[in-house]
Amino acid sequence: xxxxxxxxxxxxxxxxxxxxxxxxxxxxxxxxxxxxxxxxxxxxxxxxxxxxxxxxxxxxxxxxxxxxxxxxxxxxxxx
Numbered sequence: 449x450x451x452x453x454x455x456x457x458x459x460x461x462x463x464x465x466x467x468x469x470x471x472x473x474x475x476x477x478x479x480x481x482x483x484x485x486x487x488x489x490x491x492x493x494x495x496x497x498x499x500x501x502x503x504x505x506x507x508x509x510x511x512x513x514x515x516x517x518x519x520x521x522x523x524x525x526x527x
Contacts, residue, residue, distance in 0.1 A: 452494055455501050459510055464497050477513045
């Protein structure tokens with residue numbers, strides 16, 4: 449797996465990878481992470497990843513992080 453870049457963001461870490469004919473977009477926030485895989489042949493270049501990870505994409509991911517944290521917290525309360 450090769451790191452091809454990072455996208456600065458104050459709310460989460462965003463790393464772009466190239467691996468096994470796929471691009472991976474990995475977002476990390478605390479102990480949670482989300483990974484999106486895209487077939488390399490669906491994009492014309494690595495620069496297209498910057499267009500995919502736009503403000504709407506990031507906002508949706510941050511909302512998903514909140515839901516993930518809530519789900520984990522509720523599940524851990526049942527221990």
